Amino acid sequence: MAELISDLLIQGAQMLLVLAIAPLVTGLVRSLKARLLRRQGPPIFQPYRDLARLLRKEATLAHNASWLFRATPYLVFSATWIAAALVPTFAAGMIFSWSADLIAIVALLGGARFFLALAGMDVGTAFGGIGTSREVMIAALAEPALIMIVFTVALIAGSTQLSTITTFMVSPEVGLRVSLGLALIALIMVALAENARMPIDNPATHLELTMVHEAMVLEYSGRHLALIELAASLKLIVYMSLIGCVFLPWGVAPATGGRDALLLGAAFYLGKLLASAVALAMFEVTIAKLRVFRAPDFIGAALMLGLLATLLRFVSEGL
Amino acid sequence: MASFEFAGVLPLTASLASIAVLFALCILALATLRIKASNALIYLSCFIASVALLASGAAHLFGGNAPEGLRLALGLPWLGAHFRLDALSSVFLVILNLGAASACVFAVGYGRHEHSRGRVLPFFPVFLAAMNLVILAADAFTFLVSWEFMSLSSWALVMAHHREPANARAGYIYILMASLGTIALLLAFGVLAGPTGAYDFASIRATPPAPWTAALVLVLVLIGAGSKAGLAPLHVWLPLAHPAAPSHVSALMSGVMTKVAVYGFIRVLFDLIGAPQWWWGLIVLVAGGLTAVLGVLFALIQTDLKRVLAYSTIENIGFIFVGLGLALAFEANGLPAAAALAFTAALFHAFNHMLFKSLLFFGSGAVLNATGSRNMEKQGGLIHRMPVTAFAFLVGCAAISALPPLNGFASEWLTLQAILWSPQLAEWPLKILTPGVGGLLALAAALAGACFVRAFGVVFLGRPRSREAAEAQEVDPWSLAAMGALAAMCLIVGLLPGFVIDALAPVTQAAVGARMSAQAEIPWLSIVPIAEGRSSYNGLLVFAFIVSSMTIAALTIHWLASRRLRRTPAWDCGFPDANPATQFSAGSVAQPIRRVFGNFMFRATEKVDMPPPGSTTPARFRVDISDRVWNALYAPIAGLVSYVAEKLNHLQFLTIRRYLGFVFASLVILLLALALWPS
Numbered sequence: 001m002a003e004l005i006s007d008l009l010i011q012g013a014q015m016l017l018v019l020a021i022a023p024l025v026t027g028l029v030r031s032l033k034a035r036l037l038r039r040q041g042p043p044i045f046q047p048y049r050d051l052a053r054l055l056r057k058e059a060t061l062a063h064n065a066s067w068l069f070r071a072t073p074y075l076v077f078s079a080t081w082i083a084a085a086l087v088p089t090f091a092a093g094m095i096f097s098w099s100a101d102l103i104a105i106v107a108l109l110g111g112a113r114f115f116l117a118l119a120g121m122d123v124g125t126a127f128g129g130i131g132t133s134r135e136v137m138i139a140a141l142a143e144p145a146l147i148m149i150v151f152t153v154a155l156i157a158g159s160t161q162l163s164t165i166t167t168f169m170v171s172p173e174v175g176l177r178v179s180l181g182l183a184l185i186a187l188i189m190v191a192l193a194e195n196a197r198m199p200i201d202n203p204a205t206h207l208e209l210t211m212v213h214e215a216m217v218l219e220y221s222g223r224h225l226a227l228i229e230l231a232a233s234l235k236l237i238v239y240m241s242l243i244g245c246v247f248l249p250w251g252v253a254p255a256t257g258g259r260d261a262l263l264l265g266a267a268f269y270l271g272k273l274l275a276s277a278v279a280l281a282m283f284e285v286t287i288a289k290l291r292v293f294r295a296p297d298f299i300g301a302a303l304m305l306g307l308l309a310t311l312l313r314f315v316s317e318g319l
Numbered sequence: 320m321a322s323f324e325f326a327g328v329l330p331l332t333a334s335l336a337s338i339a340v341l342f343a344l345c346i347l348a349l350a351t352l353r354i355k356a357s358n359a360l361i362y363l364s365c366f367i368a369s370v371a372l373l374a375s376g377a378a379h380l381f382g383g384n385a386p387e388g389l390r391l392a393l394g395l396p397w398l399g400a401h402f403r404l405d406a407l408s409s410v411f412l413v414i415l416n417l418g419a420a421s422a423c424v425f426a427v428g429y430g431r432h433e434h435s436r437g438r439v440l441p442f443f444p445v446f447l448a449a450m451n452l453v454i455l456a457a458d459a460f461t462f463l464v465s466w467e468f469m470s471l472s473s474w475a476l477v478m479a480h481h482r483e484p485a486n487a488r489a490g491y492i493y494i495l496m497a498s499l500g501t502i503a504l505l506l507a508f509g510v511l512a513g514p515t516g517a518y519d520f521a522s523i524r525a526t527p528p529a530p531w532t533a534a535l536v537l538v539l540v541l542i543g544a545g546s547k548a549g550l551a552p553l554h555v556w557l558p559l560a561h562p563a564a565p566s567h568v569s570a571l572m573s574g575v576m577t578k579v580a581v582y583g584f585i586r587v588l589f590d591l592i593g594a595p596q597w598w599w600g601l602i603v604l605v606a607g608g609l610t611a612v613l614g615v616l617f618a619l620i621q622t623d624l625k626r627v628l629a630y631s632t633i634e635n636i637g638f639i640f641v642g643l644g645l646a647l648a649f650e651a652n653g654l655p656a657a658a659a660l661a662f663t664a665a666l667f668h669a670f671n672h673m674l675f676k677s678l679l680f681f682g683s684g685a686v687l688n689a690t691g692s693r694n695m696e697k698q699g700g701l702i703h704r705m706p707v708t709a710f711a712f713l714v715g716c717a718a719i720s721a722l723p724p725l726n727g728f729a730s731e732w733l734t735l736q737a738i739l740w741s742p743q744l745a746e747w748p749l750k751i752l753t754p755g756v757g758g759l760l761a762l763a764a765a766l767a768g769a770c771f772v773r774a775f776g777v778v779f780l781g782r783p784r785s786r787e788a789a790e791a792q793e794v795d796p797w798s799l800a801a802m803g804a805l806a807a808m809c810l811i812v813g814l815l816p817g818f819v820i821d822a823l824a825p826v827t828q829a830a831v832g833a834r835m836s837a838q839a840e841i842p843w844l845s846i847v848p849i850a851e852g853r854s855s856y857n858g859l860l861v862f863a864f865i866v867s868s869m870t871i872a873a874l875t876i877h878w879l880a881s882r883r884l885r886r887t888p889a890w891d892c893g894f895p896d897a898n899p900a901t902q903f904s905a906g907s908v909a910q911p912i913r914r915v916f917g918n919f920m921f922r923a924t925e926k927v928d929m930p931p932p933g934s935t936t937p938a939r940f941r942v943d944i945s946d947r948v949w950n951a952l953y954a955p956i957a958g959l960v961s962y963v964a965e966k967l968n969h970l971q972f973l974t975i976r977r978y979l980g981f982v983f984a985s986l987v988i989l990l991l992a993l994a995l996w997p998s
């Protein structure tokens with residue numbers, strides 16, 4: 001019984017940690033980018049203030065918005081939050097880690113996008129439609145790329161369970177593999193596309209005809225917008241954790257590891273998030289945004305890399 | 320093992336009796352056509368017969384499942400008509416009659432709007448009966464006669480509204496392709512029966528054909544059953560014929576008849592033909608992967624709602640065939656556990672596809688009734704006018720897009736797990752092509768999500784694009800009940816996939832000689848296809864997580880933050896336009912994806928006609944799309960057929976002397992052939 005309670009506590013701690021830290025990571029990336037561009041930029045806690053402000057304000061709804069439009073922020077938030085709770089962050093092998101494997105996590109994120117894309121069409125405005133149509137185009141290429149990456153990693157680790165993969169990745173059996181390298185590059189490309197980052201989308205712009213994600217959620221306001229923004233931050237942290245636990249698996253504690261190991265794991269995790277945020281900011285200031293119709297080339301390249309990585313695994317398995 | 324008796328009657332006898340009732344209903348329908356109540360009478364009677372068949376199938380599947388045979392003195396005198404109910408047929412009886420029963424309930428309401436009742440009511444029970452007979456048949460003759468009955472009765476239903484110009488063409492192409500399929504199956508059974516002409520399945524099973532004969536059978540069955548199922552490149556008739564029929568029949572054709580075709584394929588390749596070769600799996604696998612992507616890409620660019628659904632059927636058939644191909648490859652490689660996984664995934668997906676595709680076709684029928692149009696560009700905003708239909712349709716869209724925790728995800732997840740087992744396959748072509756097929760499946764699944772975002776978004780969300788859509792009314796309770804029941808089943812099956820997997824175990828045991836480990840005993844009702852450490856999924860928990868975290872979020876926000884809500888005009892960057900034509904249309908939502916795949920898949924050409932400056936003529940934008948398969952494969956054949964027909968036409972106007980001359984000449988040639996035949 002005591003064991004069950006401690007397991008639940010650790011799981012709960014992870015859920016609260018990702019929720020609490022997600023806006024900070026977003027704020028960190030923003031202010032780092034500003035500093036790199038020699039701007040002063042917003043303080044790194046600005047996203048929290050934005051969320052608080054949005055939550056305080058009343059929500060406005062278009063006259064013809066349906067129940068789907070109101071339910072979507074909650075659905076999107078909860079699907080993303082669950083995905084964030086199931087990806088190992090500071091500890092692997094949590095109590096519910098077996099309930100959804102990596103494929104299911106990808107599908108959960110896909111579900112969040114499905115409803116967000118529908119909400120973009122709900123009010124019946126041109127901006128919402130353009131956001132939706134571009135989002136589904138990007139997703140239609142990014143999702144299979146992600147599945148191919150999952151295949152590669154799963155074939156190497158012999159499992160689609162993220163906790164097992166993480167444990168396997170720290171073991172000496174892994175070694176240096178070409179397919180893993182390809183998968184890492186592909187995963188970073190997919191993560192950029194999925195999080196509406198440069199070079200696919202520009203998170204800093206509003207009201208620009210090339211935008212994707214922002215156009216889709218244009219009609220949202222108040223608490224609904226707060227949830228969607230929080231979900232977007234959570235999604236960024238999901239991908240950072242995913243890259244962390246598969247490709248930089250060092251320091252991830254076993255869930256039964258005791259307090260010291262868990263604290264050490266948390267420290268490692270924060271370090272990884274910091275490193276990813278710095279890398280993301282550096283990358284974003286050095287690259288220009290692609291035209292929308294060049295985006296498929298970028299994500300298509302990720303898909304091809306993922307396919308190549310899987311193919312290499314399939315072929316080398318027989319040797 | 321003792322057979323399960325149902326009130327003293329064996330399931331097979333009960334099934335055949337119900338089929339006889341269905342045939343009798345055809346006559347009853349003809350007799351009562353003029354009576355107004357005949358619609359409800361016929362459909363409710365069909366419902367009862369379908370439920371009886373469903374119960375027989377379930378009784379056999381869950382109680383015992385020792386095969387049960389019967390020979391009736393019908394058909395060919397020296398052969399008789401053999402019927403057999405084993406695990407495989409009982410699973411397909413369940414799939415078929417669950418779809419049929421829901422279609423009957425839907426039709427009680429939907430059929431009231433039918434203006435040419437005499438062209439639907441008599442054929443409907445025959446169609447149901449014929450599909451059931453195909454599944455129960457245990458000799459080639461009965462199988463083929465039932466198959467042809469199924470084709471012809473569904474053709475009659477496709478032609479129910481034959482005055483609409485597109486329908487006549489659809490019916491013509493359908494009957495041609497159906498005939499081609501039947502010929503291929505006829506030849507396949509001819510080859511299987513061998514020189515002794517043993518046409519009953521038991522004798523065929525006892526004497527497996529030689530490898531190269533078996534290869535011939537594979538090709539013929541792929542043409543015969545594959546064309547009925549919609550396997551590319553034999554799919555061209557499907558998106559024409561399925562939407563042309565009344566919606567409950569479309570649901571049956573897409574959700575159920577394609578499964579009967581899958582049954583035919585499984586019956587021959589996993590039962591009658593003996594041990595498979597590895598390259599059979601390769602052919603089926605690649606055909607399935609290509610079919611999946613091709614189907615969903617074409618679904619994405621259609622603007623006719625029912626045609627979107629028909630093309631999506633092709634995609635799902637691709638998924639099923641990938642599972643079957645993997646099962647063949649694994650079986651040939653001596654990996655029975657993996658074969659069981661792949662085979663279960665295929666059957667599970669067949670079951671799921673019946674559920675959500677019937678649901679979606681019912682939804683499209685409801686939209687058609689409410690707005691009088693299948694054209695997506697005329698819909699919009701129906702979620703306000705038809706809330707229940709919209710909700711059920713949304714569940715169907717989410718399920719077919721493989722979103723957890725619904726049923727579509729469970730079966731696609733199993734298929735992907737089976738692919739992850741395939742590096743174990745020994746043959747190099749399989750090793751190289753299987754990951755490619757995995758990529759195709761992932762692409763198809765993602766595109767299906769895009770396709771159904773578009774379908775639901777354009778039809779049910781946004782603002783109405785026509786007056787009919789603005790004034791649409793919710794449909795009758797019968798239709799809603801049918802849709803609601805199927806939507807609930809999509810959820811329940813998604814939450815408890817383990818029970819379905821266990822129910823399929825006797826079939827996989829019979830077909831590939833192994834079964835997946837029992838899932839119902841696993842704690843928390845998870846599904847674990849291979850081993851706990853390797854992969855597991857728990858739909859129930861995922862659902863509980865989603866519901867509880869949504870509740871937490873909603874409660875916290877309403878407790879801590881603002882609850883105020885104000886209705887305002889749409890924002891749209893400050894320039895909302897009152898004209899609903901400024902929304903994104905079905906064509907424009909698909910445009911980015913069409914551009915990505917356009918040149919390759921559709922040979923899409925976009926043409927912009929800009930008027931010269933100062934001119935007041937409107938600018939025009941035109942997109943031409945052509946189907947490569949049609950151009951490359953069908954157009955030449957169609958051209959050849961009509962050329963030959965043209966040349967043969969003058970034979971119709973000869974004198975009697977010449978005709979007699981022809982008869983005499985052919986007699987002489989036949990006799991000569993007989994005389995010269997090396998005996």
